[in-house]
Amino acid sequence: MFNRWFRRSPRFDNTIMGINERNVRMIYPNNHRSNYKFADDKILAKQLLEQHGLACPVTYATISRIGDIETVWRSLNHQHHLVIKPAKGRGGGGILVLTKTETGWKQGAQIWAESQIFSHMANIMFGVFSFGDSDRVIIEKKITPHTDLLALFDKGVADIRIIMLHGQPVMAMLRLPTSTSKGKANLHQGGLGVGICMHTGTLTYAYNGSSYTSFHPDSKAPIRGTQLPEWNSILTLSKAVSQVFPLKYMGIDIVIDAHEGPMVLEVNVRPGLGIQMANHKSLKEVI
Amino acid sequence: MKFTAYLSILISLVWVGIRIATNLPDNSGVLTEKSYEVTYSFTLEGIKERMRINTFMPQDSDRQHIKRIPSQGTLPQFIPDQKNMRLRWEFPLQADTTISFTFEAKTRAIAYVLDPELNNSSLPLDPFEQELKSTEVIQSDADRIIKKVKALTLGSATLAERMERLYQFVYEIPSDDISTLTSALTCLEQMSCSCNGKSRLLVALLRAEGIPARMVGGLILNEGSKRTSHAWVQAYLGNEWVPFDALNGHYASIPAHYLEIYTGDEFLITRSKGIEFDYRYSISEVRSNQYTKLAILPLWDLIDVGQVPEKPVRFLLLLPIGAFLVSVFKNVIGLKSFGVFLPVLIAFSFIEIGVIPGTLFFTSVLFIIGLASSALDRWGILQTPKMVIILSITSLYCLVLAFGFLQTDVFPPSSVLVFPIVILSLIAERFARKVEEESLKHACVVYLHTLLITLACVWVLKSITLQHLLVTFPELILSVIGISLFLGKWIGLRVMEYSRFSAFNRLPEMEAHHV
Numbered sequence: 001m002f003n004r005w006f007r008r009s010p011r012f013d014n015t016i017m018g019i020n021e022r023n024v025r026m027i028y029p030n031n032h033r034s035n036y037k038f039a040d041d042k043i044l045a046k047q048l049l050e051q052h053g054l055a056c057p058v059t060y061a062t063i064s065r066i067g068d069i070e071t072v073w074r075s076l077n078h079q080h081h082l083v084i085k086p087a088k089g090r091g092g093g094g095i096l097v098l099t100k101t102e103t104g105w106k107q108g109a110q111i112w113a114e115s116q117i118f119s120h121m122a123n124i125m126f127g128v129f130s131f132g133d134s135d136r137v138i139i140e141k142k143i144t145p146h147t148d149l150l151a152l153f154d155k156g157v158a159d160i161r162i163i164m165l166h167g168q169p170v171m172a173m174l175r176l177p178t179s180t181s182k183g184k185a186n187l188h189q190g191g192l193g194v195g196i197c198m199h200t201g202t203l204t205y206a207y208n209g210s211s212y213t214s215f216h217p218d219s220k221a222p223i224r225g226t227q228l229p230e231w232n233s234i235l236t237l238s239k240a241v242s243q244v245f246p247l248k249y250m251g252i253d254i255v256i257d258a259h260e261g262p263m264v265l266e267v268n269v270r271p272g273l274g275i276q277m278a279n280h281k282s283l284k285e286v287i
Numbered sequence: 288m289k290f291t292a293y294l295s296i297l298i299s300l301v302w303v304g305i306r307i308a309t310n311l312p313d314n315s316g317v318l319t320e321k322s323y324e325v326t327y328s329f330t331l332e333g334i335k336e337r338m339r340i341n342t343f344m345p346q347d348s349d350r351q352h353i354k355r356i357p358s359q360g361t362l363p364q365f366i367p368d369q370k371n372m373r374l375r376w377e378f379p380l381q382a383d384t385t386i387s388f389t390f391e392a393k394t395r396a397i398a399y400v401l402d403p404e405l406n407n408s409s410l411p412l413d414p415f416e417q418e419l420k421s422t423e424v425i426q427s428d429a430d431r432i433i434k435k436v437k438a439l440t441l442g443s444a445t446l447a448e449r450m451e452r453l454y455q456f457v458y459e460i461p462s463d464d465i466s467t468l469t470s471a472l473t474c475l476e477q478m479s480c481s482c483n484g485k486s487r488l489l490v491a492l493l494r495a496e497g498i499p500a501r502m503v504g505g506l507i508l509n510e511g512s513k514r515t516s517h518a519w520v521q522a523y524l525g526n527e528w529v530p531f532d533a534l535n536g537h538y539a540s541i542p543a544h545y546l547e548i549y550t551g552d553e554f555l556i557t558r559s560k561g562i563e564f565d566y567r568y569s570i571s572e573v574r575s576n577q578y579t580k581l582a583i584l585p586l587w588d589l590i591d592v593g594q595v596p597e598k599p600v601r602f603l604l605l606l607p608i609g610a611f612l613v614s615v616f617k618n619v620i621g622l623k624s625f626g627v628f629l630p631v632l633i634a635f636s637f638i639e640i641g642v643i644p645g646t647l648f649f650t651s652v653l654f655i656i657g658l659a660s661s662a663l664d665r666w667g668i669l670q671t672p673k674m675v676i677i678l679s680i681t682s683l684y685c686l687v688l689a690f691g692f693l694q695t696d697v698f699p700p701s702s703v704l705v706f707p708i709v710i711l712s713l714i715a716e717r718f719a720r721k722v723e724e725e726s727l728k729h730a731c732v733v734y735l736h737t738l739l740i741t742l743a744c745v746w747v748l749k750s751i752t753l754q755h756l757l758v759t760f761p762e763l764i765l766s767v768i769g770i771s772l773f774l775g776k777w778i779g780l781r782v783m784e785y786s787r788f789s790a791f792n793r794l795p796e797m798e799a800h801h802v
Contacts, residue, residue, distance in 0.1 A: 018784045020780075212794055
């Protein structure tokens with residue numbers, strides 16, 4: 001008698017999957033809580049990926065003690081580009097993308113003195129970006145965005161979110177940074193979500209968090225119909241990743257490096273539901 | 288899962304049902320009545336050869352039933368007169384003495400509908416001589432009173448209409464707290480008076496209009512102990528004495544917690560002068576049905592014998608209900624809150640100190656801690672020492688506020704001290720972090736959601752009926768578990784998600800065609 005009431009919500013009946021349903025039907029039955037750490041901690045995730053020879057940005061160093069900051073930093077002196085990020089950060093907080101210039105290290109146009117970089121890394125370890133847990137610092141190679149995608153947006157890194165269920169890619173979304181998202185590509189931070197046709201790898205609908213558009217808001221480049229480069233290797237990589245991780249339902253974030261091709265940026269146990277909007281398709285249809 | 292859920296709901300409901308069924312015969316008619324235990328207590332200090340105290344004992348009527356509860360100590364003389372039951376203690380006072388007198392009162396609300404056809408024309412004046420005559424303080428033959436009545440009743444056709452106009456006039460007079468005797472005329476001249484002044488004025492106006500009317504003295508029965516009594520009016524309309532309270536706005540009705548003690552313009556207590564005298568009326572609501580048979584956890588018994596303090600028991604039982612409310616707000620509505628169950632704890636303190644001071648205090652702490660926390664983050668202070676600083680600022684702020692309230696008298700100073708400061712600091716810190724991680728706007732949205740959930744919790748949890756229900760039937764908590772099991776498997780969209788996903792149905796036509 002109650003079953004009908006429990007399964008249905010009148011207006012979006014069988015259209016959209018909400019948080020309750022995602023948690024009850026996707027996350028809890030498919031992922032054991034003790035395995036969340038492989039997604040929540042980027043260092044553990046990268047170790048797993050590296051062990052199995054799966055592509056991810058080269059790790060230059062990880063730092064887990066404040067005392068090691070300076071020594072590690074000196075050892076990286078010869079690098080010209082690098083990314084500093086918290087292992088357990090969320091929503092892209094605390095990420096520093098640095099380039100060495102004649103006037104010193106810069107993120108964009110802003111100069112970062114060595115002392116500032118050190119205190120940023122100390123803050124990461126104090127848990128400023130990871131909900132108060134003590135954390136570790138990852139220093140890794142900077143990604144050069146694939147030229148095919150550069151036409152679509154100005155600054156930042158676009159990534160591709162693939163939803164994996166029982167080893168199969170079921171839905172995908174390209175996330176494009178916009179000027180309002182400050183270089184980040186998350187939907188709730190103002191990024192643009194673009195649906196991807198799973199068979200062909202062409203872009204379908206673009207959703208900006210409140211409505212559908214056909215152009216990128218900054219570059220005005222038309223989005224629909226654009227072919228994503230290396231789509232087949234992205235799918236192959238995703239399948240390989242889900243073989244390695246003990247998570248049957250997850251979101252894999254992939255970037256396409258201009259030189260090295262698709263690589264895994266991070267893995268997510270609680271992938272957002274906005275992907276349904278970008279694809280104009282319910283997750284209920286794919287399970 | 289479903290089995291467990293159904294089972295826990297079933298067990299608790301069946302258990303409650305059995306207890307109600309087995310306890311029923313002793314408790315007929317408990318639903319409409321309220322039952323109170325009232326104690327007069329007098330303390331006397333000094334020496335007096337003939338000490339005398341007079342008061343009244345309430346009597347049975349259509350709406351109240353009185354039962355004396357024997358107590359130790361000196362018994363009064365019971366002196367009935369035409370209308371009231373007087374009580375008199377008379378004895379030589381040689382040392383400090385306490386006298387108390389206790390009775391149980393079962394009362395219910397009563398309301399009359401005044402018939403528009405009502406008239407008093409056939410009234411025999413004789414028996415109502417007392418209720419129509421002018422007295423020193425109810426000056427119904429004074430010119431001003433008579434003129435006022437004429438002005439007020441001008442053009443009114445029916446008795447009911449005149450009644451309403453006179454009542455409305457007195458009701459609209461601003462009230463004050465002066466407890467000394469105010470006469471009808473004084474009240475009319477000052478246009479501001481207390482319950483006894485208003486009642487005398489209404490009686491005077493009615494008598495001047497020829498409606499028999501009298502004062503009624505009694506107590507408003509609220510749990511606790513107090514020194515104030517209350518006075519209202521009865522008018523003889525359609526062969527009945529109909530109550531009117533022009534201070535609290537009860538027209539032809541009185542609520543259940545009004546106890547009539549005497550009629551006539553009397554004092555509730557009179558006594559010999561020349562000694563130190565103090566008095567109190569202590570009132571406690573009697574729980575008429577505790578369903579003691581088959582009670583596995585007879586909480587009332589434990590509370591009544593003083594083995595378990597009542598307040599913590601209530602909070603303990605309300606906690607699951609509050610938590611369930613929060614989960615409904617989060618999982619069904621989709622509101623966000625600081626902490627999962629912190630709103631319940633905040634709601635408890637709101638219930639203690641009042642919603643408005645509570646909200647003001649809560650908001651101001653959030654604001655102050657928000658500022659402090661962003662400064663501390665800018666200086667890069669470590670998390671734990673940061674929390675120490677935040678807690679210290681909150682404590683200091685509470686003390687300063689308590690001191691401030693002491694000066695201004697608006698809120699009781701103790702109100703801020705009962706707030707759970709640690710919980711408050713936790714919420715404030717989460718607020719500050721939301722500002723840092725997301726945005727001020729987002730943090731304010733979550734704050735508003737938290738406040739909304741908190742107020743909803745206050746609204747539900749402060750219900751005495753709910754509290755008594757839970758203390759009587761603690762097994763209902765099992766049902767909360769059962770219902771939560773169902774809620775935990777509910778996969779419908781949250782209400783807020785409808786707007787989040789609303790664009791789904793607004794895909795532009797041409798786009799839909801293309802792919």
